[in-house]
Amino acid sequence: MSRKECIAMLLAGGQGSRLGALTQKIAKPAVSFGGKFRIIDFALSNCTNSGIDTVGVLTQYRPYLLHSYIGSGEAWDMDNRDGGVSILPPYATQDGGAWYAGTADAITQNIDYIKGYDPDYVLILSGDHLYRMDYRKMLETHIAHGAELTVSVMPVPWEEASRFGILTTDDDDRIVKFSEKPEAPDSNLASMGIYIFSKDVLIEVLEEDAVDQRSSHDFGNDIIPKMLEEGRRLYTYEFKGFWKDVGTIASFHETSMDLLGEHPEFDLFDKSFPVLSNITTRPPHYIGPEARVSDCLISNGCRVYGTVTHSILSTDAIVHERAVVEDSVLLPGAEVKAGAHVRRAILGENAVVEEGVKLGSIDTTRDTAVVGNDVVIGKGE
């Protein structure tokens, strides 16, 4: 295989337990999002749009759907003769085998994959955010700084800074301090969990970390603090744009709602940096004679006979006569039967809300209602 300037390693093995019912049977990156996409589409599309054609996807938790969805990578133009998408699950060796014990450990276990391509740089990503990012710009600053590690950061409101991993920098964007969820933050630059390492440095620090008994083998907890301690050249790359978490029920719902409106910050319609997905061909959707739709995204294969307001209907979702769907997300195949009301809710794939059932509340102080995949909600439940 030929040498690559930069390859990506996409951490997609997490369970995503904070997505509750939605990740009971599938890994978080495989959860449907934005009508016809799955969460992993955004990171993979960013790679394609950034000219990165070699991506190792590290999987672990309930990987079947994720594996079949990624397939050969052709949906993201990654079915290359040289490179492309490789799925990297945990594996056994002569000394036995082990699950991925942390973000850094997952990369360590696949160091041979990286060495095989012998890239100059390695981009490390996680697949649980909605954002559009040209990683080439980040790579340019990494090279310009002569950095060993560049961490992508995003300014967050000061009052929220204590929820994030915060990086403190000097005037030249060189990182001087890393604090995980600091009580009294002295910076508001949050780590986005996107790293570019110079390959030789990455291999060196991972090999050291692998034999460190005290390490939890995590980039944030172990690798970055240790590299800072050693006085290595760590820089930030400040990302300006939309970047939002979809890893909890509340953020999944909120970020979904952010896609609506006439001029959303994250525009799915932007063709210059398109979001690619592995779609199933379904016919156009049908809006019935009595239906009312307003401020929605509606996908192929849907049927709408009732009223849908400020909501997202994913592929093949059905809303029957006199049903009302408001501020909600219907994942693929979800069905709201006649006369049912669904408000501020997420209905999992193929979930059914039976006739006349009232689900959820528009009261924003209450939790978003969630119905798991394939679950049927009848009256009195």
Place this chain on the structure above:
Amino acid sequence: MINNLAIGYITANYISREASALTQERPLASIPFMGRYRLIDFPLSNMMNADIKTVGLVMPGNCRSIIDHVGSGKDWTLDRKKGGLFLVPGNAYGTSKRGMRFLLRDIIANVELFRRSTKPYVVMMGSNIIFNLDLDEIIEAHRTSGAGVTMIYAIAQRDQPDAQSLAIGDRGRVREVRSGCGFGECKFMDAFIIDRRLLLNIIEDYATADYLDLFDAIRSDFERIDVCSYEFKGLMVGIFNQKTYYDRSMDLLRPETYDRLFQPSRPIITKAHDAAPAKYNAGCNVPDSLISAGCVIKGTVRGSILSRGVVVESGAKVRNSIIMQGCHVCAGATVENAILDKNNYVPENTELRGTLDDTLVIGKAPIRR
């Protein structure tokens, strides 16, 4: 079925007898249909759903749009190492305005396709009568009947002078193929199964009559060849000209009709595109319409079919119309009883109106940047 027994042959070089802006630059086979499809998707998908892995697609002269659409055949899993999709030449004057479907000359020119195959049967289809059928079942019926040819027909729901009808005798034997088809007659669906060896013999025997349609050539031989029939009881949609195109599209707006054509167990596959879901803004009104991905709707759309990426601005009205990919209907404009081919731009406050009997058709516009 693990052991698929047939290869496919699709003629995409039909030409409509009537001139239309819709078919000025493209053959009937690549007319956009039902929002995101083209007619050629139907024969390809029928074959795909029967696990046919080798298909010869007979190209028309103006083949750009078909080649663009089918590409390597990947979407229909026809990008095979063994077999796959063969874009084969068709006669420039091929199945022309004379209403021919399976010109012998085209079959002869592509005899290699049939010689190389090891499968016992060839499924042949046209591309302007569309349907969604269980081809496995029909191949099995053909196999057990022992007939040389099995022609697939359905009972015509209306008169169709451009179609062909079958005169059927005892035990489903086809006695004659007639041009023109009246209500209640057995309308040939331009789809049949033929034994591959028989086809090779016909090619040899009738080489001098290569200007004929296959069924015209063998008409006096039906008895000997054993031409059988199979009645299809599903939905058959014939697109012969502008009017049938519009009328049948509007029929398919009704979900009960649409469901007969688009069955999840036998999906109709088309070229994959990456368009976002359709967006409906506050204040839009979209009763009784079929809308494709990538549309943005702020105005009113009623009783219409919108292809990918159509924009309907606020205050615009689209009614009883078919709007193809990339069209933009500006604020205050009205489009009624019309077909707008791709990329048309309807300026503010303009009116484009046809009548129920006389649909207004606007041809394809150059792509806008």
